[in-house]
Amino acid sequence: DTGSAAAVPIDDVDIAYVTPVTIGTPPQTLQLDFDTGSSDLWVFSSHTPASQVRGQEIYSPNKSSTAKLLEGHTWSITYGDGSASRGNVYVDNFTVGGLSVAQQAVQTAQQVSSSFTSETNIDGLLGLGFSTLNTVSPKSQLTFFDNAKASLDSPVFTVDLKAQAAGTYDFGFIDKAKYTGEITYVPVNTNPGYWTFTSSGYAVGSGSFSSQSITGIADTGTSLVYLPTAIVTAYYRQVSGATNSRNYGGYVFPCSSALPTFTFGVGDARFTIPSSYISYSPIAPGSSTCFGGLQSSSGLGINIWGDVALKAAFVVFNGANPPTIGWAKK
Ligand SMILES: CC1CCN(C(=N)N)CC1
Ligand SMILES: CC1CCN(C(=N)N)CC1
Numbered sequence: 001d002t003g004s005a006a007a008v009p010i011d012d013v014d015i016a017y018v019t020p021v022t023i024g025t026p027p028q029t030l031q032l033d034f035d036t037g038s039s040d041l042w043v044f045s046s047h048t049p050a051s052q053v054r055g056q057e058i059y060s061p062n063k064s065s066t067a068k069l070l071e072g073h074t075w076s077i078t079y080g081d082g083s084a085s086r087g088n089v090y091v092d093n094f095t096v097g098g099l100s101v102a103q104q105a106v107q108t109a110q111q112v113s114s115s116f117t118s119e120t121n122i123d124g125l126l127g128l129g130f131s132t133l134n135t136v137s138p139k140s141q142l143t144f145f146d147n148a149k150a151s152l153d154s155p156v157f158t159v160d161l162k163a164q165a166a167g168t169y170d171f172g173f174i175d176k177a178k179y180t181g182e183i184t185y186v187p188v189n190t191n192p193g194y195w196t197f198t199s200s201g202y203a204v205g206s207g208s209f210s211s212q213s214i215t216g217i218a219d220t221g222t223s224l225v226y227l228p229t230a231i232v233t234a235y236y237r238q239v240s241g242a243t244n245s246r247n248y249g250g251y252v253f254p255c256s257s258a259l260p261t262f263t264f265g266v267g268d269a270r271f272t273i274p275s276s277y278i279s280y281s282p283i284a285p286g287s288s289t290c291f292g293g294l295q296s297s298s299g300l301g302i303n304i305w306g307d308v309a310l311k312a313a314f315v316v317f318n319g320a321n322p323p324t325i326g327w328a329k330k
Helices: 114-118 144-151 229-236
Strands: 003-009 017-023 028-035 041-043 068-078 084-096 099-112 124-127 156-162 165-171 180-187 196-204 210-218 225-227 243-245 250-254 262-266 269-273 279-282 289-292 294-296 303-305 314-318 324-329
Touching: 003 084, 003 156, 028 041, 041 084, 068 099, 099 144, 180 196, 180 314, 196 229, 210 225, 229 250, 229 294, 250 294, 269 324
Parallel strands: 028 124, 041 099, 210 303, 225 294
Antiparallel strands: 003 017, 003 165, 017 028, 017 084, 041 124, 068 084, 084 099, 156 165, 156 314, 180 324, 196 210, 196 262, 225 303, 243 250, 250 289, 262 269, 279 289, 314 324
């Protein structure tokens, strides 16, 4: 089996991407945020208080002839940005881009935090991290990828995110039309459950490449790139008027300032993030102060290669044993 579905930016700065999925019988279509940095599949549902729903599509298990309550199971998750959700669990038919899983655990929200309520274009999350991170209790559940893996032509999914355009999540195959040159594969550390790999170094603009190990996670659910402070300060030293603003929570700069590119290494391969991806967004509509797409990871305790980096590559998440991650130009 294989599957292929669109990854569509939800706004004009690519803060997140959503992908259509269908759940139940007859099929109910929701737009989910596919997130390689978590492993819960949760949805806005008929169990979510109306006061917390602001236009999101919901999954109603009582309208699905194939839905079954997973008795006595609950879940609760908090994300890096402080957002959170919790609820109960059903199993039901679940399809992504033509690829179906018969008894997928679908976590129905009974409570979502205000940031999810206000994100009207996201109807839930589909975790693509390792199932060890799943929060369902007393028995943790498998991700869609783990459930589908045995029936896939190849135990992989690929990520092709684009700036202000629809990209693709492919399952079970590697589409040669989506990348150029070779794919560079490197090892993945699955502990504690992210797609953790080690980059071989970086360069700022046309500067020399600094060979150093930068261990971090490939995370489709995070918008920006978060790297060690030394790297980030070296970058913004090249940006006139840049400052690390406590007020705005990170590096900001005059939107008129010229930005260098940022290059990162994966093995011997080099990937260059265009300046336009790093001039992330005005701090408020119409402001002449811009927030950077590259920020310091010092407050996170983990380095994150989020969408700003993923947009610059074609990435293979190889779920074989052992798992690896592959990066190619496109
Ligand atoms: C380590 C953190 C990265 C961001 N998160 C995520 N994509 N779900 C939360 C975990
Ligand atoms: C990884 C998740 C972090 C929290 N999210 C959010 N507030 N929209 C969604 C993605």
